[in-house]
Amino acid sequence: MIPHRWTDDDVERLRELYPRMPNREIARILGVSKLAIDHKTERLGLRWTEKTYRVKNIACDNCGKIMLRQLSTMTGNHCFCSAKCYNEWKSKHAYTVEVNLSASPDLAYVCGVLLGDGFCGRFSQGRRKEAFVSMIALEVVEKTFALSFMESLQRLGLRPRIYRNRKKGNRRDTYFVKAYSKKFHQWWTEQNLPDLEDMFFRDTELLKEFVRGFYESEGSYYKRAGPYDETLCQLSNTDLEITELFKKAISRLSFKTSVYCHKERRKDRKQFVYNLNILGGKHERARFIQLIKPCIKNSVY
Numbered sequence: 001m002i003p004h005r006w007t008d009d010d011v012e013r014l015r016e017l018y019p020r021m022p023n024r025e026i027a028r029i030l031g032v033s034k035l036a037i038d039h040k041t042e043r044l045g046l047r048w049t050e051k052t053y054r055v056k057n058i059a060c061d062n063c064g065k066i067m068l069r070q071l072s073t074m075t076g077n078h079c080f081c082s083a084k085c086y087n088e089w090k091s092k093h094a095y096t097v098e099v100n101l102s103a104s105p106d107l108a109y110v111c112g113v114l115l116g117d118g119f120c121g122r123f124s125q126g127r128r129k130e131a132f133v134s135m136i137a138l139e140v141v142e143k144t145f146a147l148s149f150m151e152s153l154q155r156l157g158l159r160p161r162i163y164r165n166r167k168k169g170n171r172r173d174t175y176f177v178k179a180y181s182k183k184f185h186q187w188w189t190e191q192n193l194p195d196l197e198d199m200f201f202r203d204t205e206l207l208k209e210f211v212r213g214f215y216e217s218e219g220s221y222y223k224r225a226g227p228y229d230e231t232l233c234q235l236s237n238t239d240l241e242i243t244e245l246f247k248k249a250i251s252r253l254s255f256k257t258s259v260y261c262h263k264e265r266r267k268d269r270k271q272f273v274y275n276l277n278i279l280g281g282k283h284e285r286a287r288f289i290q291l292i293k294p295c296i297k298n299s300v301y
Contacts, residue, residue: 004032006040014040019050062089099157099184105209106152108200111191112213113138113149115242120188134185137178139165145216146175148295153179193245201252211249212292221289223300231300233278233285238264243274255288256280 010030017026018041027034059066061078062085080086101107114120118138136158138149146162153160160179167173200206219235237243240261247257256279261272278285289298 004036011040011044015044015046018046022051060085062086099181101156101184101187103199103203103206104156105205106155108206108209109152109213110136110149110156111196111200112210112215113217114188114213115245116214116217116237118149118217120185122185133180134182135178135180136160136184136188137176139174139176141172141174142296143175144295146177148216150177153177156184158184193241197245197248201249204253207249207252208292211246211253212294214246215292216294216296219294219297221285221297221300231282231285233288235276236273237276238273240274243276247276250276250278250288253288253291255284 013030014026014037017029023037023041024034027037030037058079060081062080065081067079067081078089080089110118114136117140118136120134120136122132122134124132136153138146140146150160150162158179158181160177163176163178165174165176196210200210215235218237219233221233222231224230224232235243235246237246243259247259250257258277258279259274260277261274264271264273278288
């Protein structure tokens with residue numbers, strides 16, 4: 001094949017058409033192959049970013065600077081002119097979660113869990129441990145409990161995730177639920193036990209969910225070995241103030257309770273444990289379980 005001899009008019013026409021249409025169309029107009037167009041544009045120093053037919057001028061979502069889409073930092077449907085603009089936008093929008101902190105059954109349940117096995121605090125993150133995140137989390141053995149907690153967090157507007165932690169040896173696997181929210185953490189640190197009492201004790205449904213969250217964390221329902229075949233339903237905690245709060249809450253639900261303290265024998269534990277017992281016989285204990293409807297620990301074992 002005889003190579004095409006490029007004239008000055010051909011080169012000028014090529015420079016004019018190159019930004020406005022694909023190379024295949026230019027080759028059809030000039031009567032040459034697409035490969036010839038590719039080679040000639042490369043020798044002339046024409047770049048694909050100059051093609052305006054497929055390049056749209058857009059604005060940075062953070063600072064508003066006009067730029068080419070190919071030269072921008074794109075994340076999903078958002079475009080940024082630099083990594084600095086992306087980080088500024090991310091700190092304002094990407095992790096902003098609108099959480100519902102008004103009194104609701106889901107908030108009551110989550111607060112009950114946090115007073116038991118759950119935790120809410122600020123933790124370091126990253127290799128240098130310089131960044132801190134606000135986390136709401138729960139690690140338990142029962143998957144049903146973990147899913148119930150996660151669903152309540154979702155209904156509050158958070159974005160929780162659940163992971164399975166596989167243990168070695170004879171230890172049981174655990175399920176870890178976590179969600180990030182600076183607003184929720186700030187609200188939780190400002191609350192004290194009287195504030196929670198004022199919020200959840202005024203309505204029976206809120207009170208039942210509050211007690212259910214704590215029972216699923218710290219409760220037990222079992223039959224004690226002995227000649228009397230006695231069933232026990234109790235809630236255990238190492239904080240006397242929290243125990244007294246739930247004693248008052250259960251009394252509001254028309255149940256009689258008692259609290260007794262025993263010394264903890266296990267190492268690396270707090271010295272005393274307070275047990276809150278439901279009184280009145282096995283029928284009253286069964287009525288308590290039927291009233292709060294826990295997702296776990298709802299039958300005698």
